[in-house]
Amino acid sequence: xxxxxxxxxxxxxxxxxxxxxxxxxxxxxxxxxxxxxxxxxxxxxxxxxxxxxxxxxxxxxxxxxxxxxxxxxxxxxxxxxxxxxxxxxxxxxxxxxxxxxxxxxxxxxxxxxxxxxxxxxxxxxxxxxxxxxxxxxxxxxxxxxxxxxxxxxxxxxxxxxxxxxxxxxxxxxxxxxxxxxxxxxxxxxxxxxxxxxxxxxxxxxxxxxxxxxxxxxxxxxxxxxxxxx
Amino acid sequence: xxxxxxxxxxxxxxxxxxxxxxxxxxxxxxxxxxxxxxxxxxxxxxxxxxxxxxxxxxxxxxxxxxxxxxxxxxxxxxxxxxxxxxxxxxxxxxxxxxxxxxxxxxxxxxxxxxxxxxxxxxxxxxxxxxxxxxxxxxxxxxxxxxxxxxxxxxxxxxxxxxxxxxxxxxxxxxxxxxxxxxxxxxxxxxxxxxxxxxxxxxxxxxxxxxxxxxxxxxxxxxxxxxxxxxxxxxxxxxxxxxxxx
Numbered sequence: 001x002x003x004x005x006x007x008x009x010x011x012x013x014x015x016x017x018x019x020x021x022x023x024x025x026x027x028x029x030x031x032x033x034x035x036x037x038x039x040x041x042x043x044x045x046x047x048x049x050x051x052x053x054x055x056x057x058x059x060x061x062x063x064x065x066x067x068x069x070x071x072x073x074x075x076x077x078x079x080x081x082x083x084x085x086x087x088x089x090x091x092x093x094x095x096x097x098x099x100x101x102x103x104x105x106x107x108x109x110x111x112x113x114x115x116x117x118x119x120x121x122x123x124x125x126x127x128x129x130x131x132x133x134x135x136x137x138x139x140x141x142x143x144x145x146x147x148x149x150x151x152x153x154x155x156x157x158x159x160x161x162x163x164x165x166x167x168x169x170x171x172x173x174x175x176x177x178x179x180x181x182x183x184x185x186x187x188x189x190x191x192x193x194x195x196x197x198x199x200x201x202x203x204x205x206x207x208x209x210x211x212x213x214x215x216x217x218x219x220x221x222x223x224x225x226x227x228x229x
Numbered sequence: 230x231x232x233x234x235x236x237x238x239x240x241x242x243x244x245x246x247x248x249x250x251x252x253x254x255x256x257x258x259x260x261x262x263x264x265x266x267x268x269x270x271x272x273x274x275x276x277x278x279x280x281x282x283x284x285x286x287x288x289x290x291x292x293x294x295x296x297x298x299x300x301x302x303x304x305x306x307x308x309x310x311x312x313x314x315x316x317x318x319x320x321x322x323x324x325x326x327x328x329x330x331x332x333x334x335x336x337x338x339x340x341x342x343x344x345x346x347x348x349x350x351x352x353x354x355x356x357x358x359x360x361x362x363x364x365x366x367x368x369x370x371x372x373x374x375x376x377x378x379x380x381x382x383x384x385x386x387x388x389x390x391x392x393x394x395x396x397x398x399x400x401x402x403x404x405x406x407x408x409x410x411x412x413x414x415x416x417x418x419x420x421x422x423x424x425x426x427x428x429x430x431x432x433x434x435x436x437x438x439x440x441x442x443x444x445x446x447x448x449x450x451x452x453x454x455x456x457x458x459x460x461x462x463x464x465x466x467x468x469x470x471x472x473x474x
Contacts, residue, residue: 134322137282137393138336138383139311148335153326228367229325 010199017200020187025207027101028183031173032166034105039112039165046072046113047120048146058132058142072114080172083107084179104181108172116165123157124150156227163219167212174208184208230260230423231391236280236290238273250276252447253290260390263417263424265434265441265453267470273447274427278393281425282314283307295390312340315384315422319396321376323368323383330355330364333382340387354382357419358412374405381412385422392416394426398433410437431470435460443467 014021046068052058053065075083084107091098091106127150135149151158174185184204192201238251251273258264266274279285280292283299292299299310315336323332330351337347355361358378368376377397384392394413398406414437417424426433434441435458443451443466451464462468 128320128322130318130320130322131324133284134316134318135335135339137284137311137314137316138339138387139308140339141305141308144339148338149324153324155326226326228327229369 005199013197013199014203017187017191021184021203021207024177024182024184024187024204027177027181028170028173028185030101031105031108031176031181031183032169034102035108035112035169035173036162036166038105038109039116039169040162042109043113043116044120047117048124048150050117050121051124051150052142052146056129058136058145068117072117075111075114076118078111080107080111080175081179083111084176099180101177101182104173104176104179104183108169108176111172112165112169115168116161119161119165120158123154123161126157127153156223156229159219159223159226163216163223166215166219170208170212170215230262230295231256231258231281231425232291232293233257233277233280234291234293236277236287236292238276238280238285238287249447251280251287254447254449256442256449258423258425260423261417261421262440263414263426263438265438266425266427266444267429267431267434267441267453268444269429269470272444274429274444275395276447277444278395278425278427281391281393282311282316312336312387313389313391315387315389315392317377317380317384317392317394317397319399321368321373321380321400323376323379325368327367328364329360329366329368329371329379332368332379333386336383336387350386354386357385357416358382372405373401374408377401377405377409378412381409381416385416385420388420389422391423391425394424396427396429398428398430406433407436413437431460443470 050065050068050072053061053068055062087107087110088098091103094106095103097103131153132145132149135145140149173181173183177183177186178189184207188201188204191197192204233254233256235253235255236251237249237253239247239249242248254277266277268274276285280287281294283292287300294310295313297310299307302310324335327335333351333354334347337350355364358381360375360378360382363371363375368379371379397413398409401409410433413424413426416422426438428434434453434455438455440455441453442449443453443464445466451462451467453460453462453467460471462471
């Protein structure tokens with residue numbers, strides 16, 4: 001370990017690691033892309049279901065709402081690291097391995113589903129009941145109400161929810177990375193912590209800071225453009 | 230045109246027990262009429278209006294609009310029947326993320342109109358309510374009176390035979406109120422649309438209604454006839470509402 005690490009040397013070390021940093025960024029991107037896609041495709045409809053089965057809503061159903069709500073709370077109760085370990089058999093079944101970003105995407109997706117479902121439910125609650133009722137009075141079908149009214153009116157809030165989810169899961173993906181998923185967080189731990197290359201740790205944290213700022217900025221910007229309220 | 234026969238609607242009170250909002254009421258509204266439902270808060274007038282398009286389903290009794298018994302229809306048939314019954318709301322209930330034109334287009338999209346037909350009909354309706362220059366605006370950029378005009382244009386777009394108006398002027402100032410009432414009257418006169426309007430103001434009844442039902446505690450207590458903007462009233466309740474106005 002270098003007692004007096006010069007800036008020049010630190011930069012040189014980092015530039016030597018450039019291919020690995022790139023590789024780690026791709027892995028993080030892959031984990032996020034899979035996790036977020038599953039969250040949207042599965043968690044989105046689940047959130048809509050949670051909303052529509054509430055008392056006073058289109059498909060008010062105490063039993064369905066209770067069961068789905070209970071399941072969502074259950075999964076969300078698990079600390080992520082424990083969820084990951086307990087899903088190892090499922091991961092092995094689905095991916096055939098528990099190592100690598102694709103394998104890490106399994107518990108990430110699993111955790112992202114109920115998280116996004118709750119965010120979607122909360123966002124939809126902001127739509128005035130009267131607007132939905134007006135659509136009912138005009139003869140809109142449930143599918144038309146979901147697509148045209150709920151998603152159309154909540155679109156800015158849904159983008160904000162997705163922004164929150166993305167940033168939360170960027171840090172979850174670092175945890176997943178450490179137990180074999182790879183990615184930026186894993187690189188930071190391997191070089192910065194285990195090999196005492198503090199400059200790698202610092203650079204990776206800075207990289208994450210920049211990514212988070214970009215995601216938040218893009219999310220805010222898009223949400224503001226979509227919001228005509 | 231609209232025949233409500235022995236309709237009854239009760240709600241469960243949050244604190245327990247039941248509340249009869251509409252009690253065994255029979256009412257006939259003629260085609261082409263502007264018919265008022267008037268009464269104090271809690272008289273059951275909004276519930277009665279919402280029974281006409283089955284936003285509230287009666288516990289018993291029948292609802293017949295345009296020769297069809299709505300209570301017997303399947304969900305899909307009811308949706309199609311509702312496309313023939315426009316509705317205007319006190320709080321406008323416009324979609325905030327849709328432009329004025331897109332709000333008016335909404336019921337036509339639902340009914341499966343072609344894009345060209347929608348565009349043409351939306352332009353017509355904008356003209357009728359005098360908002361042709363606001364087509365691309367969003368509801369948040371409009372005044373209350375303009376929002377209600379969009380609400381009326383939206384209700385009118387699918388060429389319904391009936392328009393139900395639930396306290397359409399209660400959120401508006403007196404001057405705007407008059408212009409909205411004139412707009413409804415104009416639509417009734419030009420297109421022969423039957424209008425049912427809920428209000429707690431005798432002024433609204435005198436101003437545009439042909440007849441009105443006075444409601445109290447879920448029952449029709451008097452049918453009011455309007456002649457030359459004068460309401461002939463017999464019951465004490467009607468007289469008290471006339472005094473307020």
